[in-house]
Amino acid sequence: MSQEIPYKIYLEENEMPKQWYNVRADMKKKPAPLLNPGTGEPMKAEELEAVFCKELVQQELDNDTAYIDIPQEIQDFYKMYRPSPLVRAYCLEKHLDTPAKIYYKFEGNNTSGSHKLNSAIAQAYYAKQQGLKGVTTETGAGQWGTALSMACAYLGLDCKVYMVKVSYEQKPFRREVMRTYGASVTPSPSMDTEVGKRILEAHPGTTGSLGCAISEAVEVATTNEGYRYVLGSVLNQVLLHQSVIGLESKAAMDKYGIKPDVIIGCAGGGSNLGGLISPFMGEKLRGEADYQFIAVEPASCPSFTRGKYLYDFCDTGMICPLAKMYTLGSGFIPSANHAGGLRFHGMSSILSELYDQGLMEARAVEQTEVFAAAEEFARVEGILPAPESSHAIKVAMDEALKCKETGEEKTILFGLTGTGYFDMVAYEKFHDGEMSDYIPTDEDLQKGFDGIPSIPGIQ
Ligand SMILES: *Cc1c(COP(=O)(O)O)cnc(C)c1O
Numbered sequence: 001m002s003q004e005i006p007y008k009i010y011l012e013e014n015e016m017p018k019q020w021y022n023v024r025a026d027m028k029k030k031p032a033p034l035l036n037p038g039t040g041e042p043m044k045a046e047e048l049e050a051v052f053c054k055e056l057v058q059q060e061l062d063n064d065t066a067y068i069d070i071p072q073e074i075q076d077f078y079k080m081y082r083p084s085p086l087v088r089a090y091c092l093e094k095h096l097d098t099p100a101k102i103y104y105k106f107e108g109n110n111t112s113g114s115h116k117l118n119s120a121i122a123q124a125y126y127a128k129q130q131g132l133k134g135v136t137t138e139t140g141a142g143q144w145g146t147a148l149s150m151a152c153a154y155l156g157l158d159c160k161v162y163m164v165k166v167s168y169e170q171k172p173f174r175r176e177v178m179r180t181y182g183a184s185v186t187p188s189p190s191m192d193t194e195v196g197k198r199i200l201e202a203h204p205g206t207t208g209s210l211g212c213a214i215s216e217a218v219e220v221a222t223t224n225e226g227y228r229y230v231l232g233s234v235l236n237q238v239l240l241h242q243s244v245i246g247l248e249s250k251a252a253m254d255k256y257g258i259k260p261d262v263i264i265g266c267a268g269g270g271s272n273l274g275g276l277i278s279p280f281m282g283e284k285l286r287g288e289a290d291y292q293f294i295a296v297e298p299a300s301c302p303s304f305t306r307g308k309y310l311y312d313f314c315d316t317g318m319i320c321p322l323a324k325m326y327t328l329g330s331g332f333i334p335s336a337n338h339a340g341g342l343r344f345h346g347m348s349s350i351l352s353e354l355y356d357q358g359l360m361e362a363r364a365v366e367q368t369e370v371f372a373a374a375e376e377f378a379r380v381e382g383i384l385p386a387p388e389s390s391h392a393i394k395v396a397m398d399e400a401l402k403c404k405e406t407g408e409e410k411t412i413l414f415g416l417t418g419t420g421y422f423d424m425v426a427y428e429k430f431h432d433g434e435m436s437d438y439i440p441t442d443e444d445l446q447k448g449f450d451g452i453p454s455i456p457g458i459q
Contacts, residue, residue: 007090009252009265011083011211017247018070020240021058023278024350025066027287029357031236031349032324034060035311040455043321044221051218051320053228054124058284059237062270068240077121077154078244082269086252087381087416093400102396105249105258105276105381111177114386114418115272116147119241123230124151133226134158138188138213141167141341143386143418144175149181159183160227162190162216164347166207174422188213189293195219195317209250209333210344215317228249232268234314234323234348243273249413250279260291262399262414266391267295267362268305268341270348276415284359293360294399295351296391298370299439301334303347304355304362306445310459312346312452322453325352329448331387335438339426340367340387345448363395366437370394374420387417387426 033042048057059068070078089102095282107115127135134157139145145161152159161183168187188208189196195215199206206212214231221229228238229450232238235301253260263280273295287415297304303326313330314320327346331434336341347355354360367387374390376397377383383394396414403410420427 005088005256005258007088009086009088009256011248011251011319011363013079015251016075016083017244017251018075019067019237021278021282022062022068022240023243023246023281024063024067024236026280026282029353030063031033031353034321034323035319035455036243037313037322040458041165041298043368048084048221048321051125052228053123053130053132055129056123056237059240060072060235062293064357066246071125074122074125074293081289082244083248084109086249089381091380092377096404098400098404099323099409101409101411102400103258103411104134105245105413106416107142107245107272108386108416108419112143112150113146113421114143114147115242115245115275116144117150118244119155119232119238120144120151122241124148124155124157127228127362128155128157129232132157134226134382135228135230136160136162136217136221137232138162138164138210138217140164140343142171142422145183145185146174146181146244148230148232149178149183150238151185153181155286157349161185161216162188162213164188164208164210164213167409170425171422189217189407192216193219195319199316200236202230209331211316212312214315218315219318223346230405230425231270233435234344236350238365239273239274239278239348239350242271243278246277247417249276255356257314258411259289261410262292262294262412264294264392264399264412265344266415266417267347267351269344269346271352271428272415272417272450274348274351278384281306281354285339294395295355295360296340296395297362297364298340298342298391299364299366300338300435301343302364304343305364307347308449308452309352310452314346323349323457325349326355328445329451331451332445332448335440337436339429339435340366340391342386342388342391347370352417355412365394367442368430368435368438371435383416384420385416386420387423389415389417391417398401443448
């Protein structure tokens, strides 16, 4: 051992990333392109520009440029809450009595409480550059909506958020945070949109879903002059922006000569995990180093571990482009007792392709064991983790306990994506013994798979 590793490794301002890293540039087999649902042809830039900001469309379609400059204004915004700390979990190691060395990259140190702000500011910035009036989006648990509201307030853009109705009702404080930052928040499905009306007619009393809120937000963006739609996960551009997490982690580790053996992240749409692993995966793809990557998902929404790798709709209203991804079908809605986030039916095309090539593993965990891990972690490391993040904590702890059995001194890095202050109803259920696990049966999943489209000549 050379020097003692501090509890927290920070980067100096001049060591922070000035460019994002695009892992697609190092993939020999690229992720499959988005398809036009009408024609089955790859989406052209002009078609995407009706929905998304111009510069973001360029980033979405760019499979070749490895490094993309982070505009100075975004770098300056990042400086308000970045670099995020890379923490050596000495207390957790001691608690687990493991020879493993555990590190986590903590993204919860900003008001939105998650990593989502890293992409929100980028997307809002390009909308502003294009001279738009505002942006529309969906939010489930509310982290993305909050992050986007903050970014829009900073840049003086209007922000319209469609919030899944059940969360709108269960998380009034999240909603008020968004309104504090000037966003308008509408429960979805709503009567504001044609697609919302259609969904309400077909499913009266529905409490909504992410896929449904996406359809509404897209409709509002495409029917209002000066608006575009932005999305907080899944898309290639979002993984690109989130690469700042991995770049900072790698720079901090390199500073102390640390090399992780295992890198773990929770996976909803795949953006934090994709961002965390990108620079490490780049080394693996170029044959410069090897790492074990583990995606962790809820057993109640098992896109990687039980989904199909096919083209599917990203939204319920089937108005978005088709993406090739591990999917449970756009009609899949996790069981009502599922409390832990990560409930999108599909997964980033980049991560889906890497997983399909065997470059990454995936594990599914049940929510009661996730909350038990969250609580254990909170008590020794102090941070109150988001349920989503706790999926990664659970598997990081499992890996560290394996090292205890084998005596291996592995270095484990995991992404701690956010804090759980708005998730106390879920914690309450856990504490009161009212939380249960539900794993969908094969028949449950089949219903979702039945809704995956067949596309002539493709699938
Ligand atoms: C949104 C969110 C996630 C999951 O989204 P990804 O795109 O898969 O990263 C994980 N953790 C927190 C705290 C989130 O807000």
